[in-house]
Amino acid sequence: MTDIVKKLLNKMTVEEKIGQLIQVTGDFFKGSESTITGPLSENGRLKDEVKYMIGSVLGTSGSSEVKKIQQDYLAHSSLKIPLLFMADVIHGYKTIFPIPLGIAATFNPKMMKIASQVAASESAAAGLHVTFAPMVDLVRDPRWGRVMESTGEDPYLNEVMAREAVKGFQGNLPIDDSHIAATVKHFAGYGAAEAGREYNTVDMSEWQFRENYLGAYQSAIEAQAKLVMTSFNTMFGVPATGNKYLMKDILRQELEFNGVLISDWDAINELINHGTATDLQAATNLALNAGVDIDMMSFAYITLLEHVDELSKNVLKLIDESASRVLQLKKELGLFQNPYKGLNPEKENDKDIKLAHEKNALEVAEESIVMVKNNSSILPLSFDQRVFLTGPVADTGDLLGSWSWKGDVLQTKSLLFKMKKSFKNISFSEGINYHDRHIKDWDKISQQVSDADVIIVALGQPSSESGEATSMMEPTLPIGQIEYLKKLRQFNKPIVAIVVTGRPLILTQVNELVDAMLISFFPGTKGATALTNILTGKSEPTGRLPMTFPRNNGQIPIYYNSYTTGRPIEFGLQNNETKYVTKYIDGSNDPLYNFGDGLGYADISISESVIQENVLSMSEQIKVSVILQNKSNRSGQTVLQGYIHQKIGETVHPTKALKWFKKIEVPAKNSRKIMMSIPVNELASVHQDLSTSIDLGEYEIMVGLNSTDLVSHNLTIE
Structure with a gap:
């Protein structure tokens, strides 16, 4: 004091x-x-x-x-x-960036810092001192509406993004006139609300809490966040806001938080x-x-x-x-x-500052867009192609997403507006709105499609259907949008789907009906420009999914870093056992899209992966040399990802856990050598007595461009 x-x-x-x-x-x-x-x-x-x-x-x-x-x-x-x-300045004040789930999809911590810096600068000029962000809750259930405010299902990605958000909002301490204090929320475990239902109970073991959920809060507090917000839910049987063990023993004493608890x-x-x-x-x-x-x-x-x-x-x-x-x-x-610290009406309305911030927003939006399908390299499209644009998200400014406080939907340019400037021949009919099952102007649409080389269908949710108090039983597109897509498929023209959403959706039918698909988590003020730049190849799609996309509603919750069971399906198949294994009798265990998935236009692959040392002590670094090769004629970026699996331990461990990632550019017809380095202390895990330590023994380190196609190396810690 x-x-x-x-x-x-x-x-x-x-x-x-x-x-x-x-x-x-x-x-x-x-x-x-x-x-x-x-x-x-x-x-x-x-x-x-x-x-x-x-x-x-x-x-x-x-x-x-x-x-x-x-x-x-x-x-x-x-x-x-x-x-x-x-x-609540969550992903922008006036200049709106992609929702936090979209910023996580960049797999680029720099983008989170930029978005938070701009939000802080605009907020401070408008007289604010504190933002209720970042939300660092780990989320594995897309039914929960506030998944849009999170950075996804992976503890490590959450920790990295939480740290950068705090740094972006607060800047260097002491906080200056262009920054504001950050509030870490919601302490604790709010993203695990039962059945994905808002304000619902959270019931998890303290081991689970410490192993997967606590790290992001700790990361934000270590970055010196000034405030922490309590969560609505229960934790260990007691509501968080009145939970002395959670707030005093864990938050105050263990995490050494001495700031304001709100x-x-x-x-x-x-x-x-x-x-x-x-x-x-x-x-x-x-x-x-x-x-x-x-x-x-x-x-x-x-x-x-x-x-x-x-x-x-x-x-x-x-x-x-x-x-x-x-x-x-x-x-x-x-x-x-100075009771009026930061308050600056000139800066608040400066047009040059506004343009600079919008340039930042465009950069982040472009990096947030994820291409999950591109059969026959339909994308990118050329200026001369005849394009038919349709769908409920094609001609709307509703691209900002929930918690876009001072963002103006009416001033936000639509996809149609931007695409008209990028294609020589483009026709448009909305076809169907978000929830209507009646197709408008079908005769006109039929003529437009017959004259087109490619159909672009902009599908998705309105922003009002994600965010706080928007839990969904079935996170899917409305049936009318699917039926419209089926009718368009009958023309046998190439179809590109753009899905604008605030959460992972079940897109199984969409995936079957289209030739290419872009997923955009509400991309913000410059979202339409970013999407157009991706469609035309002006920019490379470099986003990766920060959450698993289910194949079916019955799989929820589904996440990549699950634990194996005593009867894994892989073991059963190896032994010709197909009944008494962990599986569904009416569908696959596998999701539609995995965490870390995403495609680019450049043909980049791993041509070589070599671990430097297979036996290490606890004080050393795990080092893997990776050569990325670009076989295509265009430069491109990819996200190199490193995962760890502990083979034997006192407690169970996930089949794989992200421990390293980096966005890397590889020139056309060239290669790059990258050294991936992970401190051995990153292998620490929570034990039965709730202490955290590193187990000696055997591990796997896995390297890939997503979480499924991985090159594996054996590793021993002794």
Whole structure:
């Protein structure tokens, strides 16, 4: 605790300290508007004497709006402690980048850092101090709508992207005027909600939690994220927001997090619904004892004001601890020196800055697009080809995705708009909208198709069908879109599908009906330009899938890094056993597309893979020399991926686990030699006693351009 914080605490009344722990939306201030991102409680009524003691505001931004609220607040505040302004800036403020799942698909940590830097710069100019990002929850179930906000199913990819997001948002410490504080969420395990249903229970062993889920939170905290947000779900049988073991023993002590812990929207009040608190006062006690510093919109901590004289010494101590952490954050952000820090109306509306940010957004969007099929090298298309463009996503600006706070769909250019400038002869009919089963203008479409060389069908979901509170029982395209695709297939013309989505979808039928397919996780402000550049070959498709795409709904959850069983199907087939093995009787175990899948236009392959040493000690590096060869006439990029499998251990281990990746450019008709290096300490795993250590013994290191076609080397750690 710094001197300025100590002095302030000594001056503050108990009521003023409690006020610092309360967060409300900006609409509690006269004439202000705020984005509402959760249910509103009837408890939400503030008297002026409380309003001018609160510590932070969420959901409000814009230089004039923030300045007005801050000025009004300071004019009424006895100690002149400035407000913190926070918001959900997830993948862009005004300039919208691909959704985080799309940024993960770049397999390029630099892209995550760039996206976060731009979001921070625009947000800071608009008066924000804190973003509720990154979301680092590991997700294996595409039914959960917030999968779009994650970076996928792999622990290592999550850890790398979490670290870069924090660095991008916060910059070099102390945080300057062009950056904002990051909030790691949701602690913990929120991505494992049962049945993929929003706000549902999470039930997993602590071993599973530590082995696969904890690492990304730890990575973000080690990157010095200033805040952590509690999750809505239970963990180890106790709701996270009131879970003292989770928040104090694991987060505070084990991970050594000493920043601000904030609840999610109304989460303290929801302890009553969970059945662990009888009323709001009891919920308040649970949250305080768990170390929750800021109460977001449940008005639980306001109940402390009703009986200040009766508060115990322990509660007063907890209030002091939380208030000091909030004040310390304000001090670190420089708000005591300048309550209007970062706020810059000129920068907020600078056209040159806007253009530079859009250039960044285009770069990230291009790298996020994944080509999963390209029969007969239909793509890229040439300028002279006659193109028929159709589908519900062809002529819409709805490319931004959920949590695109200040992004403007009406100002976002459509795929049709951009493609008209890239093809000499292009015709268009929407054909069908997102959910209608009736095809419009079929006679016209038939004529357009007959005159075309290739059909491009832009399919997908509206942005409203992914994000918070959008769980789906069956993550598929609407049946009308599939039926329309079937009718187009009857013309026997080459079909290219573009699928714009916020989650992995079951695309089995689509895959069968098309010749080429691009998957775009809501690509953002420059999404249409990025897709057009990929279609025309101006840019190379270099994205890779950060999540497995199921073949069938019954496979969910399905993920690449699963554990083997006592009766693996591979072992059964080797021994002519096809019944008593782990399999379905009505379909394949295999997904439609695997984690790490993705194609490019250049013909790049691994021509040689050599492990440097097969026997290593714990202090050494695993080194594999890989030669990538490009046999084609165009330069291209690929993602080299390194996986580890531990053959024998005290606990079970995944069949493969990503431990290294790098995006690499290989010139046309040329080759490149890459040295992949993995520290042996990356092989550490969680044991039965929940300790983490490296087992001696035999391992496999596998190298490939996806997670299935791998070159394997044996390795011994001794």
